[in-house]
Amino acid sequence: MSSQPRVLQILNVVSALLLAIAAWMSLSYAPTERVMGAVQRVFYFHVATAWVGMLGFIVAAVAGVLYLVKADLKWDKVGLAAVEISLVFFFIAVVLGSIWARPIWGTWWTWEPRLTTAAILEMVYLAYLLLREGIEDPERRARFGAVYTLLGGISVPVTFVSIRLFRTIHPVVVMGGNPNAQGGFNMETSMLQAMLFSIFAFSVIFATLFWHRLRLGALAEKVEQLKLKALQ
Amino acid sequence: MEPTPDTLNYMLAGYAIFSITFFGYLVNLYLRWQRLRQDEKDLQEQIAAQK
Numbered sequence: 001m002s003s004q005p006r007v008l009q010i011l012n013v014v015s016a017l018l019l020a021i022a023a024w025m026s027l028s029y030a031p032t033e034r035v036m037g038a039v040q041r042v043f044y045f046h047v048a049t050a051w052v053g054m055l056g057f058i059v060a061a062v063a064g065v066l067y068l069v070k071a072d073l074k075w076d077k078v079g080l081a082a083v084e085i086s087l088v089f090f091f092i093a094v095v096l097g098s099i100w101a102r103p104i105w106g107t108w109w110t111w112e113p114r115l116t117t118a119a120i121l122e123m124v125y126l127a128y129l130l131l132r133e134g135i136e137d138p139e140r141r142a143r144f145g146a147v148y149t150l151l152g153g154i155s156v157p158v159t160f161v162s163i164r165l166f167r168t169i170h171p172v173v174v175m176g177g178n179p180n181a182q183g184g185f186n187m188e189t190s191m192l193q194a195m196l197f198s199i200f201a202f203s204v205i206f207a208t209l210f211w212h213r214l215r216l217g218a219l220a221e222k223v224e225q226l227k228l229k230a231l232q
Numbered sequence: 233m234e235p236t237p238d239t240l241n242y243m244l245a246g247y248a249i250f251s252i253t254f255f256g257y258l259v260n261l262y263l264r265w266q267r268l269r270q271d272e273k274d275l276q277e278q279i280a281a282q283k
Contacts, residue, residue: 027247032236039239042246049250088257092250099246103239212261219268226275230282 004215011208018201022048022194030194033185039103040185042096047173048198050093050118052206054156056086057125059210061153064146076142077221079149080132081213083125085206090122105169105182113166117159124152 004012026044033040059082067075097115098108109115128148135141163170171184173195187195 023247034236035234037237037239039242039246041243045247045250085257088253092253095249095253096246099242099249103237103242209257209261212265216261216265216268219265219272223268223271223275226272226279230275230278 008208008211008215011204011211015201015205015208018204022198022201025194025197030191031188033191035185036104039100042100043173044194044198045202046093046096046100047195048202049089049096051199052202053086053090053093054160055203055206056082056089056210057121057149057153057156060086060125060149061156064149064153067142067146068150071139073138073142076138076145077214077217079145081210081217083128083149085209085213087122087125087129089202089206090118090125094118094122110169112170113162113168114159114170117155117162121155121159124155128152 022044026041030041030044032038060079063075063079063082066072067079094115097118101110102108128145131148132141132145135144162168163172169182171182173184173187
């Protein structure tokens with residue numbers, strides 16, 4: 001439990017390198033967008049963090065299904081780890097979007113479909129963490145968590161497709177355009193490369209953090225067992 | 233053609249908030265790990281002393 005597996009040690013180094021390269025590509029390699037200026041450069045990390053945020057919520061929903069099928073508490077820990085990391089990344093995505101919106105839309109926040117569904121998504125999973133704390137019985141907590149993440153998982157595709165289904169001012173850069181968008185732009189090849197590399201880098205970083213968080217969960221369980229043993 | 237607007241401060245704010253949140257979470261994970269390792273050590277000593 002104390003020393004990290006060799007593969008995890010390698011992943012730590014790879015993740016740090018990928019983050020550094022993604023930052024370089026976003027801040028230097030990709031050209032400055034002519035209409036928006038430097039603030040457009042937050043787009044690369046905005047998309048990548050939103051992607052891994054949603055990925056983790058989907059992982060939690062799958063872990064929820066597996067818990068309901070197998071009734072194994074390890075799936076509850078998997079779901080919790082995925083939600084915790086995704087909350088951090090999705091929070092970053094929302095804040096980066098808000099910072100971008102200020103000079104482009106002239107406001108930090110507006111209740112249009114994408115921002116509204118994203119805010120609901122973040123709140124849903126924040127509530128998941130808080131509500132779990134109120135349940136002491138591990139199996140009841142796991143059952144609640146499984147059903148919650150399964151139902152909460154519905155809000156992920158809703159958030160993703162909201163800019164394609166509803167009338168919105170949020171740009172649709174990936175897979176299609178939006179005639180009502182304010183702040184849309186034509187992506188040059190180097191911009192596309194920076195975006196795709198950032199998505200790849202953050203996917204690897206997510207996997208690394210997920211492994212660390214699972215190890216933390218296993219250690220917490222071991223400490224709980226030792227506490228019970230010490231009381232006997 | 234309109235000149236490119238100066239939005240550098242917003243970009244810097246964005247990456248500053250990313251850094252604070254991301255590295256803050258890493259520190260939080262590390263501190264929780266260290267605290268649990270200490271608890272584990274203390275409990276193992278306590279159990280050994282009880283025997």
